[in-house]
Amino acid sequence: MARSMCWHCQSEVTGEYFCERCVKVQPVSKETDYFTCLGVPRRLTLDPKKLEAKFYELSRTFHPDFYQTKSTAEQTISLSNAAVLNTAYRTLRDPIQRAEYLLALETGSVKDIRTSPPADLFEEILELQDTLEEYRTSDRGSDQGHQLRAALQAEQEGLERRKEEMESQLRQLFADWDKLQDTGEATSPARAERNRILKQMRDLLSHRTYINNIVNDLAATIA
Amino acid sequence: MARIVGIDLGTTNSLVAYMKDGQPRIVPDRNGRTMVPSVVALADNGLIVGNSAKEHLTRNPERTVYSVKRFMGKGLADIQNELTYFPYHLTETGGVIRIRLGQKNYSPPQISAMILKELKLRAETYLGESITKAVITVPAYFNDSQRQATKDAGLIAGLEVLRIINEPTAAALAYGLQKNTQGTIAVYDFGGGTFDISILKLKDGIFEVLATNGDTHLGGDDVDRMLVDLFVSEIQEREAVDISDYPDHLQAVRLEVERAKIRLSDELKTEIAIELPEGRGRFTRALTRDQLESLVMSVIERTLVPCRMALKDAGLNPKDIDEVVLVGGSTRMPLVRQLVEALFGKPPHCHLNPDEVVALGAAVQADILSGGTTDMLLLDVTPLSLGIETMGGVMSSLIRRNTTIPASAKEMFTTYVDGQTGVDIHILQGERELVKDNRSLARFRLKVPPLPAGVPRIEVTFLIDANGILNVTATDMRTSQSQSIEVKPSYGLSDTEVERMIEDSFKFAAEDVGARKLIEARLDAESLIKTIDKSLAEAGHLVAREEADTIRIASSQLSTVKDGTDFRAIRARMAELEQAAKHLNAVMLDDSLKRGLQGKKVSDVS
């Protein structure tokens, strides 16, 4: 993950994070992706324990606490390396964020995926928005208020089930992706499979986020 | 590396600690006391700090500053509804509160610096070396301005602040070191002015903060206030006196109810007596623990809201917490313990001294920084989301709350008008949607080369360092040139102002040293005069009359200069008196030896 030339002694850096000649810490390169940064394979199913262990180990390597007695240049590197490491861990720790990040890496698209409702839920969600609005303006203590609330609660449960379904579909796609990576084939069916996975993953992630936002909104309104 | 001390700069009490043989220890004063009351008073002979200043709370209320921590990083508008509680005069200049003491106005960092200096001196005296580096603790929920103000206080006190560390996490360090705990702990820190809750995961020497929350305006002070209000209105009713018209009596009431509150942590009932103004006798009243608890229940319950939020942010349920650690004086209230136990479903841990554990943890962190402790590492988080103002007065979040620090975010800026040469950026902290509901941290203007609209690309990096303090840098992506940014804090001292205060503080330090020497010389002179008087009374008959007269004259000369302001003159006269009395002392010693020998056997002597 280090640059090829040591910023300090200009010799070639062969060590992972430190120059082997002058033992100075090296900045994590801007091109380093989070998987490389944390020293884990570019997979979507990661063992959280291993990820955490790696994060702790690298924190011990880069944290500014351990550079207090070093030069200003080394302190600056430690600070920015630690910041990158923290972002990397935060992103990869969460399976959804991890998948969104991988998608961005693989398809080179912008980092945030636009959220959109699943086509089959379009009508239902429009109706739901109306009910929500009605509930917000209704007298919550009244019979009508109670009815609306019950309806919204049922909706919430339904959407949460739907979200769980999507998440299990996503987990399947994650497994598919990892399997494809493990075989390491570059054949044309493999490429087609890769594109299928990425496309489906993108749609699912976008729909899931959309539903997630609605569920949160619902929960906050009827809480 | 020079020694780094750990300092708990509290609202009510402050402490300084150091590391010895792998264990943190508190630096005591000559009398063995560990806490320095965070009180600064302007007395006749200058500014005084700590225990002696505390005595001025009732004698000199308008010249005695307490709870200054509540004002750190704040403007006057922030404390509008509690202004009446403070007997001293507060104003505002440049977004910073100023406190009037005599003829001068002081910013909260300057007052805090006086407390820090007292701690510095205490450590220097005790350890016999000069102290210039420190780790200082702040409430976890302190925002950027409050942290910066604390750092400024350190600078003004002549301390290099190597790290600002959160109080609950400091406590966790001390606790973890002692208990070698693994698992998930919640630190509930309820002191005089602030409340914090932090949830940490302890594993193999790593202290990873999962979430933190709090209220920087909630503490024992608020409990005291409810009691003060109760007593003021009861005295009004029963005695037809409005105590709030008498600042000294109001302070006396505050101190009296606080003592009663503390007694009620051990007793079920207590008597409170309050001296009324203008010799109108005393007001007495019994207060039971039940009465206290029902009065302040709402204050204590307010601490539970941040607890639930922190749990939610950490993605945990109360039952996932393995241990609950209590920190801060107010956790001695039985009601607090009850509510905490009810929330987490397990009795809290209170074997550690809740007054000292934060300072001890700061010393552990200091030891980590100096390379002494290498197996422990604290990974803390930023308590509040950081963002910038965007169109329509909306805050766009860049770094979410509870993100592990150091944390950074990059944002690209461009122009909307041809030839535009600057972009104004407004930095905010908080969890709300709209700019006006969040805390303004600072503003700055990004310099842009005059180009057609949309062409410039300036990347701004917002970096929250390990102190939880924001640093901003910018790079022109077209030229790869970085530009320095001068941030104007919304509620903080400017760099030049801090520099001036540092200079002032050194100037005063010289004056202070002079004042201290004078006081010491006076005290020494007084005790010398007393000793000599006693010697003359006991043994004056053993020397010639002329000699006794010479001694008397020297003594009266010392008496005269003693009340002057020249400590050198006092020391000179003292030397003369000692010289004059030398023979007398020798004669006395001889005499007492002789008399001591009488009636004793030779074998007892050798």
Ligand SMILES: Nc1ncnc2c1ncn2[C@@H]1O[C@H](COP(=O)(O)OP(=O)(O)O)[C@@H](O)[C@H]1O
């Ligand atoms: N035994 C006690 N019972 C109740 N409150 C107490 C007790 N001892 C101290 N306190 C309160 O604790 C607060 C001071 O706590 P401390 O942790 O020293 O505060 P800080 O960290 O804000 O300086 C004061 O409000 C004080 O009244």
Ligand SMILES: [Mg+2]
């Ligand atoms: Mg405290």
